[in-house]
Amino acid sequence: MNKVMRLASEQGVVIFTKSSCCLCYAVNILFKGIGVNPFVYEIDKDPEGMEMEKAITRLGCTAPVPAVFIGGNLVGSTNEVMSLHLSGSLIPMLQQCQCLS
Numbered sequence: 001m002n003k004v005m006r007l008a009s010e011q012g013v014v015i016f017t018k019s020s021c022c023l024c025y026a027v028n029i030l031f032k033g034i035g036v037n038p039f040v041y042e043i044d045k046d047p048e049g050m051e052m053e054k055a056i057t058r059l060g061c062t063a064p065v066p067a068v069f070i071g072g073n074l075v076g077s078t079n080e081v082m083s084l085h086l087s088g089s090l091i092p093m094l095q096q097c098q099c100l101s
Contacts, residue, residue: 001055001058001059003055004016004052004055004059007039008072008074009069009072010039011038012036012070012097012098012099013031013036013038013039013070014038014041014068015027015028015031015038015039015040015041015066015067015069016041016056016065016069017041017042017065018042018043018044018065019042021066023063023066023078024065024066026078027066027081028040030081030082034085034100035100036099036100038068043064043065060074060076061074061076061077062076063077065077066081068080068081070093070097070099071096071099
C-alpha cells in the first residue's frame with residue numbers, strides 16, 4: 001500500500017496499468033488527448049505487482065487497472081474516469097491540481 005500511495009503522490013496524474021490492457025491504453029490516450037502527460041506505472045513489470053493490485057483494490061478501485069490518481073487521490077478505474085470526462089468534471093479537476101499543460 002505504501003508503494004502505491006508514494007508513487008500516486010509523486011506526479012499530478014498517475015495511472016497504474018498492465019502492459020497488455022487495452023482499457024489502460026484508452027485511459028492513457030484520453031489524458032494525452034486533453035493535454036495531460038500522465039505518469040504511467042506498469043505494475044505487471046514490477047516484482048511487487050500482485051501486492052500493488054491488492055492495495056489498489058483495497059483503496060476502493062473497482063478494477064485494479066487502470067487505476068487513476070489525480071493529485072494523489074484515487075479517482076478510480078475506466079468507468080469513473082470516463083464518467084467524469086463525459087459529465088465535464090474531469091478537466092476542472094485537472095485544472096484544480098494544475099495538471100493540464
